[in-house]
Amino acid sequence: MRKPFRLQKRDDSPVSLRIVICVCSVLLALVFCGILILAMGNNPVAAYARLFRGAFGSGTRLGTTAAKAIPLMLCGLCVAVAFKMRLMTIGAEGQMTLGCLAASGVALFSHIPGPMMLVVMMLAGFAAGGVWALISVLPKVYLGVSEVIVTLLLNYVAMLFSDYFVYGPWRDPKGDNMPFSAPFADNARLPKLFGSEVHLGIVIAIVAALILWFIFKKTVWGYEIRVIGESPKAARYAGMNIRRNMLLTMLISGGLAGLAGACEVSGTVGILKSGISNDSGYTAIIIAYLSKFNPLVVLLVSFLFGGLQAGGYSMQLVGLPVQIVTMLQGSILLFVLGGEFLTRYKIVPNRAGKEAAVHVGE
Amino acid sequence: MKKNEMRILALLLTLALAIACLAGCSSGKAETAETTAAGSAATTAAGSAATTAAGERKCKVGVVNTGTAETMAWTRAHKEGIDYLKEKMPDLDVVWVEDVADSGPDCGTVIDELVNEGCNLIFTTSYGFMQATQEAAKKYPNVLFFHNQSTTYGDNLGVYDVRDYEAVFLTGYLAERVSKGNFLGYVGTNPMPTVIRAANAFALGAKYANSDVKMQAVFTNSWYDVTAEKEAALALIDSGAKALGMQVSSPAVVQASQERGIYSVGFSDDMHDYAPKSVLCSFKWNWGPLYLYMVQSFIDGTLTKGEDLFFGLDKGCGGITAYNKDLVSDDIAKDCDALFEKLKSGDVKVFYGAIKDNTGKTHGTADKDLPSEDIRSMDWLVDFMSGKV
Amino acid sequence: MSASELVSFLSSAIIASMPILLAAVGEVFDQRGGVMNLGLEGVMLMGAVSGYVAVVKTGSLTVAVLCAVGAGLLMGLLFSFLVVTLQADQTVCGLSITLFGTGLSGYIGKSVSGVASSLVFKPVSIPLLSKIPVLGPVLFHQDVMVYFMYVLVFASWFYIYKTKGGLILRSLGENPSTADVLGISVVNLRYLYTCLGSVLAALGGAYLTLAYTPLWADKMTSGKGWIALALVIFSMWNPLLVAVGAFLFGGINVLALRMQVAGAAVPSQFLNMLPYLCTILVLIFATGNFRGRRKSLAPKALGQPYDRESR
DSSP states (O other): OOOSEEEEEOSOOOHHHHHHHHHHHHHHHHHHHHHHHHHTTSOHHHHHHHHHHHHHSSHHHHHHHHHHHHHHHHHHHHHHHHHHTTOOOOTHHHHHHHHHHHHHHHHHHOOOOTTHHHHHHHHHHHHHHHHHHHHHHHHHHHHOOOHHHHHHHHHHHHHHHHHHHHHTTTSOTTTTTOSOOOOOOGGGSOOBSTTSSOBTHHHHHHHHHHHHHHHHHHSHHHHHHHHHHHOHHHHHHTTOOHHHHHHHHHHHHHHHHHHHHHHIIIIIIOSOOTTSSTTHHHHHHHHHHHTTTOHHHHHHHHHHHHHHHHHHHHHHTTTOOTHHHHHHHHHHHHHHHHHHHHHHEEEEEOOTTOOOOOOOOO | OOHHHHHHHHHHHHHHHHHHHHHHHHHHHHHHHHHHHHHHHHHHHHHHHHHSOTTOOOOEEEEEOSSOTTTOHHHHHHHHHHHHHHHHOTTOEEEEEOOOOSSTTHHHHHHHHHHHTTOOEEEEOSGGGHHHHHHHHHHOTTSEEEEESOOOOBTTEEEEEEOHHHHHHHHHHHHHHHHOOSEEEEEESSOOHHHHHHHHHHHHHHHHHOTTOEEEEEEOSSSSOHHHHHHHHHHHHHTTOSEEEEEOSSTHHHHHHHHTTOEEEEESSOOGGGOTTTEEEEEEOOOHHHHHHHHHHHHTTSOOSOOEEEEOGGGTOSEEOOOOTTTSOHHHHHHHHHHHHHHHHTSSOSSBSOEEBTTSOEESOTTSBOOHHHHHTOOOOBTTEEOOO | OOHHHHHHHHHHHHHHHHHHHHHHHHHHHHHHTTOOOTTHHHHHHHHHHHHHHHHHHHOOHHHHHHHHHHHHHHHHHHHHIIIIISOOOHHHHHHHHHHHHHHHHHHHGGGGTTOOOOOOOOOEEOTTGGGSTTHHHHHHEEOHHHHHHHHHHHHHHHHHHHSHHHHHHHHHHHOHHHHHHTTOOHHHHHHHHHHHHHHHHHHHHHHIIIIISOSOOTTTTTTHHHHHHHHHHHTTTOHHHHHHHHHHHHHHHHHHHHHHHTTOSSOHHHHHHHHHHHHHHHHHHHHOOOTTOOOOOSOTTTTOOOOGGGO
């Protein structure tokens, strides 16, 4: 029996189509999760309403959402840069942790006066993350070892390394031996903007995104990154220095994650402790993928994900279970991934007796 | 675009629109529901204020937790304390929020939400919430905050904790009496004061039963690593430990103990069912009476500012589950009960006098209790217990 | 170290290596067929929670194992659908399976959190063999799942390298278009091997809750899925080497804690880093293209969706 539909490969997939499919996938994910929520015995519509309100429902809440989005933005940019070159780095979490550590070190021990302190902290964070990322990609560049596993394993190493300082030498001598450092001086804290929760880090994130966008769109290097990512063979034939590009890209990528750590520890937390990264490095992978590695879209998607987290707490206040947020994130990703398929194929009715014509352009 | 796709798209957009409309309507409903709830809470409290003594304040409690009560023993213990509170005060309005990340702005966000909901007495139960709680206290001077495990208090920020070491001392004594071993072990999570003081208390309790006992403490360096906990237990057992105490996140340690035929003491949950041939009893936090005290004093107006509340056995906090009848003989049980009474009354003190640690330093002064600050900032192990912190 | 301590240590190493080993052998099948499943962590957790819920609710280890297999199968089908049929990017799909599996297992596990189960796979001594000094009790006084693992490792090695089926499997991963031309159903076989890999990973997770630490705790695999992936690459896709690597890793993990107990002067956080650093070093030395060494043994088509039309 003939199938009623068949798949036909598209010849092109315009941006408008991609956006539509992406949005539809997200909506479908919401519906799917809504069914799961219903199965859990809650009202999905009320849940979503509460989620939305908790994330965006007031000026303060918008501010909190934006503040939560900052580390996601920077880590998202980190992952986007690397993935664009098919460097599948899972190491943002560890790079961010070391960025926190380095920035904290500067804040606690350098006694730099005035605003220079923040500049040095940010540079230290960038450097720490960048160096760690470089280390993790050296085996790939020179020996062809997969970067996926190495970056992931180094996350654990980075977090244990940071923990050593938190539980040991950098503990606040006046802090009852709790695993925190001494609080940072005022000039080591990123100032908050307009009296809200959002700190200067957001400016850093936006500027970074704009710079990256410019690099990708307008510079030779950005072009090289794209080509190497899509076809290493073509890149080699074109004479591009793949090795150097890999190292440079990872340096920038890790630097961005390190910057995320520096911003977070300086703008939000103000003290060195364990777990500041809070899975931002992993969420960033989802964000980067959903943004199709476009730096400006990363900003938007990070904001939405920040809202998800903020709204999640609000949902708890009316008795909705915690797991909804993770399930929602997972579902959105799965549906968008599945929806990708429709950008490459379309479903065409299989009419008997007719040969399928080749559709040129849409 | 082709017709098929247009149809699908139209369908989806309609669906989306429908959802959005419903969301709009129900968010209105949700708001009304909340106002009604808040309104009724206020009326009840106001009503009861009218009929009870002057000075009574209405109280809406908020509790901020890390992890969930289902998955984390620490949070579960607090949940039990709050349930105890709700049992004694069924009209009390309590908002329980869990799985709040330990670091970052989340605690602050949740506190904002709670204050928005009308909470005026807020407990934050993880040490990681310290900074967020301190900042929130400055931000909301009309709300009373109590943070668990820290020691800085003042104005509208208080601190609270349970003298766990009293009951843990008892469990060390029990473990030594039953096992009669010369070498006992202790498995801890991260080497931080709460965990360290419990390890020391366990050791001192064992020593109370047998002055020649030697101990070793091992830390898994993770709040939550089941495999590491099991392997740590096995490592201690292979080194000759005859009983294990613990402050960990899962029953892996007691299971490992049962596997190898040695005794153990459970922590925070009643771990008897996990290892009925090994668990002598389990330590329980019993936060309940402390929460009850704080809420009741708040309502009747005696608790108006931040205080330092460090409650022990004499107030009903901290304690153990029933002894395992199959493993603990009646004689030993009687001796333990007697010790319990002495700990409660203060005849036996856990941290007293000059105590030497395993690096050679001495803490405390002879004939004096170890000061409370030192207990809560403990970062050393007693001299007959090997291990690094 | 005395003889009995050595026996205890080695025995623990084998048990500690089981979850990673099962998952890694499964992933070898996946990757030989050209599919990279990064979702092992999520699949292991689903297997663990399914097994535990089943054993608590039904009191039967057999049913529990079947449930774990079922969970693995479902996750495998989901992943196969995404990457084989819909040809989505395998890396991101794998990561999303991890996320999904972690969240869903946490939700399912709520009902058994804090519930004890005394039903475990107990060690069964093999007569005669277990009397061999040192190695006897280490290798032959283990539970049924461990014996299954012995058989699995050898059978997998034999299948992949010595049978026609294994040859076909390898061709899927090296050159799927050639296989397609020869009439081999790339899609069907990739589904088969991916699901097989998932099932084995789920069994690895179930070993945790049915034998190693019979309890359920959220996210209790603590990264074992990722170590398994590293092992696959380190072992050059050879099941025998997977076993060796798993024992090594399990052993180092156990060793790190024993060193702490033995009073090593190194801060414990650094000791805990050992397993990860060792894995990375081994990975580098085992798979790195050092001068004069042959190129990577990875299946050439690994990670690329097979698209018939672009042949």
